[in-house]
Amino acid sequence: MSENVTAQEGVLRELRILIASGQLEPGQQVVQDSLAASLGVSRVPLREALKVLEGEGQVTYHPHRGYFVADLSIDDLVEVYRIRSLLEDEAIRVGVPLLTDEDVEYLEDILNDVEAAAKSQDVSAVTAANRRFHFALFEASNMPRLVRLIKNQWDATDAYRGVYFAAPTNLAHMNQEHRTMVAALRARDVEKSVALQAAHRENSVSVVSQVIKKP
Amino acid sequence: MSENVTAQEGVLRELRILIASGQLEPGQQVVQDSLAASLGVSRVPLREALKVLEGEGQVTYHPHRGYFVADLSIDDLVEVYRIRSLLEDEAIRVGVPLLTDEDVEYLEDILNDVEAAAKSQDVSAVTAANRRFHFALFEASNMPRLVRLIKNQWDATDAYRGVYFAAPTNLAHMNQEHRTMVAALRARDVEKSVALQAAHRENSVSVVSQVIKKP
């Protein structure tokens, strides 16, 4: 496993997990003193990590009042996915024609990881491998800034997406979609790739919106 | 003028100016100790401000080595403008149909500011008012996250755009473009608005790319 070079880096990772898992609830204030203590660091690296999350829209900041876990309204969710579609479509349109045969093979390797994780019911491994797959594709665009923005949009909804891969039917469906997508990639069929990625997003947004509606 | 609630806020503003004006040169390391001293603060608020700029891509960060002012390659520039066009097109497509008559009037008021600043050769006032105009338009979309991303892209090239408004011919050209655009807005002509905004960008990118090429 990759070790942390700085404490702040580890704190950032921990914070993402706390938010994504809902242990830090949306709307709740992030009390720096207690949280820093529970993470075993001082407030300085925690605050810098929070600044990063603020930039990503994961937390909001009010001077002299502190940081609060951002909660997504349905409107926010719609906006995030609209932005995702703009950015992802571009990444795929640019990237697919640039794919080498080795790239396609690499993507298939990742898909094998996804399916292996699915078989062993390891939800977190599935989400991780799924993410690797899609971002390997996006990175084929050779547009690092674009990829970073896409990453931010994914992170913004991470807290709500955990449930998706829990249902076995969803897993099966996803695997099928992935295989279809790789076929489109191998054929360098740009528009079909874009359409399949869009379908993937639609699944995600419908699931997440149900999670948001509940409370 | 708006006062700073926190030092960090002011530091961030100062840093943006230092970068945009080239006093902090691209590629150069940001030495925290001396910079903090010259800004009259300690390293803590400076570091948090740098984290914000890192998130915007204005500086890069290497653990244990520090922050370095990002310099845009031509490739970066092209990417930033490509992203801008994706995002701005969407903002305009969504926003223009939502414009109220009051919104259009407000936009015209800003244009008057722009032209007044142009007449008095106040370059920084022109850039500020120009920015207000375009973002007032973008904000009509009611998509705050989208607007924020656009803002980041503008900031990423701010350091290089200073020259544009120095030339009087550019100023005249810009005023004409703006007036044409307002006419399109008043007619709620979405596609024409998008096209005019695109032309505006093209001007900007050609100017900036010349600035980058030189050194």
Add this chain to the structure above:
DNA sequence: CATGTGAAGATTGTATCCAATCCTTGGAGC
């Protein structure tokens, strides 16, 4: 000459301490 090594200096990373601000709570006045 090339290369490794180690110590000193420079710079960043983090902890701790104090100041500034905000929020709560209780009571006084009406």
Add this chain to the structure above:
DNA sequence: GCTCCAAGGATTGGATACAATCTTCACATG
């Protein structure tokens, strides 16, 4: 009861001090 206000506690903002890491450079070694 309602509103205003003040005091105390809680929390954040920032400065300082120290630890960890990197960089540089002189020097030894092959």
